[in-house]
Amino acid sequence: MGILAFLFWVVIFALFYKVLVYFKSIEILGEILLTKLMAVVFLTFFLMLTISNIITSLSTYFLSEDNRLILSAPVSTEKIYLAKYLITLGHSSWMVLLFGIPVFMAYGRVYGASVDYYLWLSVILLVFLLIPGGIGIMVSTALVNLVPANRAKGALVVLFVLLLAALYLFFRFLQPEKLINPERFSELVDYLAMMRLPTSPFLPSHWATRSLFPLVKGRFDDSMFYFLALLSTGLMSVLAGSWVCRFLYYRGWSRSYESRDVKGKRVRFLEGLFGFLLRPLHGPTEAMVIKDVRIFLRDTRQWSQLILLFALVVVYLFNFKALPLNKVPGMSFYLENVISFLNVGLAGFVLSAVAVRFIYPALSLEGKAFWVIMSSPIELRRIMWSKFWTSLVPLLLLAEFLIILSNTFLHVTQFMMVISTVTIFLITIAIVSMGIGIGAVYPRFRFEDVAQIHSGFGGMIYMIICVTFIGLIILLEAWPAYLIFMARMGRYSLGLLQWIEVILCLCLTVSLILVAIFVPIKIGLERLSRIEI
Amino acid sequence: MIQLIELTKRFGQLVAVDRINLHVKPGEIFGFLGPNGAGKTTTIKMLTGLLKPTSGRALVDGYDVVARPMEAKRVIGFIPDQPFLYEKLTGVEFLGFIGSLFGMQKTEVGGRISDMLGLFELDGWADELIESYSHGMKQRLVMSAALLHNPKVIIVDEPMVGLDPKGINLVKRIFREKSEEGVSIFLSTHTLEIAQQLCHRLGIINEGKLIAMGTLSELMKALEHKTAQTGTLEELFLALTGKSLDE
Numbered sequence A: 001m002g003i004l005a006f007l008f009w010v011v012i013f014a015l016f017y018k019v020l021v022y023f024k025s026i027e028i029l030g031e032i033l034l035t036k037l038m039a040v041v042f043l044t045f046f047l048m049l050t051i052s053n054i055i056t057s058l059s060t061y062f063l064s065e066d067n068r069l070i071l072s073a074p075v076s077t078e079k080i081y082l083a084k085y086l087i088t089l090g091h092s093s094w095m096v097l098l099f100g101i102p103v104f105m106a107y108g109r110v111y112g113a114s115v116d117y118y119l120w121l122s123v124i125l126l127v128f129l130l131i132p133g134g135i136g137i138m139v140s141t142a143l144v145n146l147v148p149a150n151r152a153k154g155a156l157v158v159l160f161v162l163l164l165a166a167l168y169l170f171f172r173f174l175q176p177e178k179l180i181n182p183e184r185f186s187e188l189v190d191y192l193a194m195m196r197l198p199t200s201p202f203l204p205s206h207w208a209t210r211s212l213f214p215l216v217k218g219r220f221d222d223s224m225f226y227f228l229a230l231l232s233t234g235l236m237s238v239l240a241g242s243w244v245c246r247f248l249y250y251r252g253w254s255r256s257y258e259s260r261d262v263k264g265k266r267v268r269f270l271e272g273l274f275g276f277l278l279r280p281l282h283g284p285t286e287a288m289v290i291k292d293v294r295i296f297l298r299d300t301r302q303w304s305q306l307i308l309l310f311a312l313v314v315v316y317l318f319n320f321k322a323l324p325l326n327k328v329p330g331m332s333f334y335l336e337n338v339i340s341f342l343n344v345g346l347a348g349f350v351l352s353a354v355a356v357r358f359i360y361p362a363l364s365l366e367g368k369a370f371w372v373i374m375s376s377p378i379e380l381r382r383i384m385w386s387k388f389w390t391s392l393v394p395l396l397l398l399a400e401f402l403i404i405l406s407n408t409f410l411h412v413t414q415f416m417m418v419i420s421t422v423t424i425f426l427i428t429i430a431i432v433s434m435g436i437g438i439g440a441v442y443p444r445f446r447f448e449d450v451a452q453i454h455s456g457f458g459g460m461i462y463m464i465i466c467v468t469f470i471g472l473i474i475l476l477e478a479w480p481a482y483l484i485f486m487a488r489m490g491r492y493s494l495g496l497l498q499w500i501e502v503i504l505c506l507c508l509t510v511s512l513i514l515v516a517i518f519v520p521i522k523i524g525l526e527r528l529s530r531i532e533i
Numbered sequence B: 001m002i003q004l005i006e007l008t009k010r011f012g013q014l015v016a017v018d019r020i021n022l023h024v025k026p027g028e029i030f031g032f033l034g035p036n037g038a039g040k041t042t043t044i045k046m047l048t049g050l051l052k053p054t055s056g057r058a059l060v061d062g063y064d065v066v067a068r069p070m071e072a073k074r075v076i077g078f079i080p081d082q083p084f085l086y087e088k089l090t091g092v093e094f095l096g097f098i099g100s101l102f103g104m105q106k107t108e109v110g111g112r113i114s115d116m117l118g119l120f121e122l123d124g125w126a127d128e129l130i131e132s133y134s135h136g137m138k139q140r141l142v143m144s145a146a147l148l149h150n151p152k153v154i155i156v157d158e159p160m161v162g163l164d165p166k167g168i169n170l171v172k173r174i175f176r177e178k179s180e181e182g183v184s185i186f187l188s189t190h191t192l193e194i195a196q197q198l199c200h201r202l203g204i205i206n207e208g209k210l211i212a213m214g215t216l217s218e219l220m221k222a223l224e225h226k227t228a229q230t231g232t233l234e235e236l237f238l239a240l241t242g243k244s245l246d247e
Helices: A004-024 A029-063 A066-072 A078-110 A115-146 A152-174 A176-180 A188-196 A206-215 A222-259 A268-277 A281-297 A305-322 A333-359 A364-374 A380-410 A414-441 A457-490 A497-530 B040-047 B069-074 B091-101 B106-119 B135-147 B165-180 B193-198 B216-227 B233-241
Strands: B001-012 B014-024 B028-034 B055-060 B076-079 B155-156 B182-187 B201-206 B209-214
Touching: A004 A078, A004 B014, A029 A066, A029 A078, A029 A115, A029 A222, A066 A222, A066 A364, A066 B216, A078 A115, A078 A206, A078 A222, A078 A414, A078 A457, A115 A188, A115 A206, A115 A222, A206 A222, A206 B001, A206 B040, A222 B028, A281 A380, A305 A333, A305 B001, A305 B155, A333 A380, A333 A414, A333 B209, A364 B091, A380 A414, A380 A497, A414 A457, A414 A497, A414 B055, A457 A497, B001 B040, B001 B165, B014 B040, B014 B201, B014 B209, B028 B040, B040 B055, B040 B155, B040 B182, B069 B076, B076 B135, B076 B193, B091 B106, B106 B135, B106 B201, B155 B233, B165 B193, B193 B233, B201 B233, B216 B233
Parallel strands: B028 B182, B028 B201, B076 B155, B155 B182
Antiparallel strands: B001 B014, B001 B055, B201 B209
8 A cells, every 4th residue: 555655646746747847848938837836736735724624623623522521631722722733734634745745846856956945845834734724723713603513504604605705715816717818918028927926925825835936946045034924824823723712612612512403304305315216225225325314414524524525626617617728829629628538537536535535434434333233134235335325326416517517618529528427427436436445444433533534544545546546547548539539530540450459448447447346345345244343 | 042152252362251151041031240351241242243253153043143143133132331323313213224224114113113212211302313312311212222123132231321210120120021021131230239130040251251150049059159158149249250349
């Protein structure tokens, strides 16, 4: 698994390295684009980390099982705050570090940066993480005082409003459409001037970029100034979080504890729909699915994670809607279709990010009540498949929604539309199967906080396997699709050798998908049959 | 109805349960006594399929719990010591779920749920989320679930934990009635008074080994033989497990 993680890093590194080398080769614009890209990466991380910290801290500070014990012990609020701060930071930041570090290392490699750059990078990243951590905790503490954490609907509405505001700010700071649509600028000079403008001089992402970027060229420039801005804000956010917690934490926790929903509210429409869809299933399987749906709909800890899903989907679709790819010089009909192919990979990545939070933990979420199932006359196979079906239907709907809408924005050919919808259909089944299977290999029934499940070792392994799988599928499909596409464009027929290549690639694709669907469930089942609770 | 044959469980070097042999007849209430860490819960977990034996066999209604787990589990009603439940389900939903897991028909399960909720005085809480239940109410709900499918065997780990005196009385009455109906009850407890009042036979386990087994009078005779004096079950227990009352 360690090797797999390393390979994954190498792939991300190699991809970014290629892109950065290409950017660097563009005259005049190259370096500006590279700075801008780093700023965009930092800004995206900043936004995602802030949202992730709000959601994770709601869970760690207010909904975690260990709170009763901790709050009854003679421990000061400041100490609780600091301990939980570190836990929150770890849970909400690992994915960013996993995907972010190879990107920044690629920058270093492109410029042949010295060891100073890498040392500085680790310092900057650590300090950078403090700020969204502090903000997240302050926002969630204030939020719980306004709307108790257990009031699912109220908390969700407020969170959604906050998220929309954050997304609006993100797109206004970034203005992605301007990056790629030079026609809107009457003069090249205007375009360059816009590109040189910082995303916003008051954002930590800007300070991180300005502090780190000069180091790739071995210069310090005003790195120290921006680093101090970053450090002072980071420390201040930790301190401010501590003040907020001192006054509001206990009150908020108490409110969230007092305001639990007592009645088991039912969403009759959804339960009816599931009941209808599950009619062909065996009684216990149907019962498992309905139980999981009911618990999911009532559990604020899981619902709050939907905010992240919503953010991912909006950012994803906005990119395709806002980027006027057809106006970019050199962007052709052919390139648009290549992008639609890459779109499948991106959508797969978004689906994996959703699956690691919702599908991978499906079995672990049985929690301490797992004895109920283990002591009942239900085969483990049924448990696994019930989890599979519960997860598959919503993820498939999301997958097809994403791919059809983004392809429509891209105006792809019917051929590409069919290929992408079928591919994403199969990829989604595999993602679900791997989530359930790997979730059974690394079950965690004793947890204080749901975030512990997906942020553990198993979650990381699952994410890496998913991304590697999606990458392989795209590679295997890209070549035959390219051959067929070029033959159509050039109005010629494929030769025998080319047909063999096409068939071989497709056979390999189908085999890989079948392996990804059945092997993880089988391994998970074997692991589960040895489990002792 | 329950048969343990050379049942053993090892955790690495530790022998938690060491070659236990016993037999519980239909309608018998068997008390399984022992100090903390003696191996009571491990034995119960092996009986209910939550742990696999290292060696030996556990048979329930003639079915080996490892070789034929589905058949064995179908006749067992299990009440664990800690009532960990699905906190976001209501009492009635939880019982409905259990009914489905045990393959009960939808037409049959509704009536049984009402009966059980009534029997354990939970009918006023049927539509409340389990997370709002007290510990004792959760324990009573677990008992309702265990009896829902009319099991032939009831396996109970510390039945009275968290119950108020009224609840304890109710459970004792239900266990006696079930025993009269021919249901075997395997009951692990620390509460010697409960064991004395309820159980037809007792087994005492210490450091994984079954060190004494028989009816209360048989065990008392054994105590007389060992200490040359008469005594209570508590004294017998302490004498056999090598503890003094001060400990």
